Amino acid sequence: MRGNREGKAAAPRSADVARAAGVSQKTVSRVFNDEPYVSAEVRRRVLEAAAVLGYRRNGAARALASGRTRTLGVVALGTALYGPVSLLIGIERAARDAGYGLQVVNTLEGDPGGTAGAMESLLEQGVDGIIVSEPIDEGGAPPPVAVPVVVIGAPGGPGAMSSGGGADLMARAATEHLLDLGHTVIRHVAGPQRWFAARDRMAGWRTALTERGLTPPPVIEGDWSAASGHAAGRLLAAGEPDAEPTTAVFAANDDMAVGLVRSLTEAGLRVPDDVSVVGFDDIPLAGYTSPPLTTVRQPFDAVARDTIRRLVLAVEKPDAELPAADEPLVDLVVRSSTAPPSDRGHRTGAAPTP
Missing domain, CATH: 3.40.50.2300 (Response regulator)
Structure with a gap:
């Protein structure tokens, strides 16, 4: 191996790889630039020679050459x-x-x-x-x-x-899951509307409802945090006594969904018996909440x-x-936080069943 003036081994060059592989330097360059017109056998020989010699491309030189x-x-x-x-x-x-x-x-x-x-x-x-x-x-x-x-x-x-579009399609799939279970009043806890992602998720929720002939109910806007989901759950649990009962909620991210479930549980509501909840993201915690959270896994x-x-x-x-x-890939992960609406038990906006 070549050495420098201090006796240290010099880094291998493309000429060394070419010599070891029995090809020209131009062929070595073509292999590392992933250019066509290089046979599989030649490519294999060049890469094997480079691996044996420990050859690495000079990024600075390549940048100067390519601009x-x-x-x-x-x-x-x-x-x-x-x-x-x-x-x-x-x-x-x-x-x-x-x-x-x-x-x-x-x-x-x-x-x-x-x-x-x-x-x-x-x-x-x-x-x-x-x-x-x-x-x-x-x-x-x-x-x-x-x-x-x-x-x-x-x-x-x-x-x-x-x-990276498609958040509206994913949100639509989450809402359609609730509709297919039989829910007709599905509230949305939205993300902050300055975020394009939050707008897209709300649009998907609206589209799913309107295509089934349903009027979207008022939205509660959060800030992506579990605390804002918890606050939304308190509002939903209190409800309006004469309002049509909410049986399901689609939250724009899992953090807000987790806070929402906690708040509903503190109010004496059961998830999913009384209220089904769907999140968005599939955070690592989602499969370990109580109950495990149905959500959309982002790709x-x-x-x-x-x-x-x-x-x-x-x-x-x-x-x-x-x-x-x-x-976009739509990947709905169905867990235990969603179920068909039950005629037994409590709905938001009414007194809990003793």
Whole structure:
């Protein structure tokens, strides 16, 4: 093995891999660029030689040659909520699998220029493309920039792609599950309406009800926290004495659903005997609550992979026709918090049965 002036073994080069595999340096380059016109046998020999020698591509040299940094930027909301964090983890894994690094800039809810400022910061770091994750309505689409942009869960706007839609379809499936069980008065505990995700989930709930000829009842808006779900449960448990009784609730995330179930239980109501509850996300705790929570499992990894796939294609082949976003996977996880409405026992808005 070659050595340097200090006697240390030098890192293997592509020429060393070519010599060991019995091919040209150009062929080694084609293999590592995943180019066509390389036979499976040659590709195998090159990769085996690289593994034996411990060869790694020089990322800095590759960036200089291509004019790209092989780094993607993410504008993410600075929050510990399960959904945004899970999506960010999926994005990092998908980017790494695609051979890209990741730079993340967090924004704060309520900062009107947060997204634009975060994008500018990422551009100053030389990213090849930008992902706007879990966006909040700031009164307009992200500003157009000189690199490809993908917006997850919201309209892309001028020059930007959109990815990760389908929350309305998932919410619709959750509501239809309750309708199919026989519930006709299904309340919704919504997320904060500045979030596009919260709007989509409420839209899916409304669509499911109206398509069955039902009038959607008033919505209770929470803030994604279990505490806001608990407060919503207290309101529902109190009810209006002359209101049509509520027998089921669809909450826009699992945290609010957990708080809701706790509040209903404290009020002497039984879930699902008196009130069925469905959440959204399928957090790790959902299968271990009392009762285990029926919920919609979000396909975070699939959304991340699809987002990175389309963004990388836009970066590497800007003139190529971009594929449509993947169809969302609707995965309803039915557990013990939902059941057909019972004529026995209590309904919200009436006195508990002794």
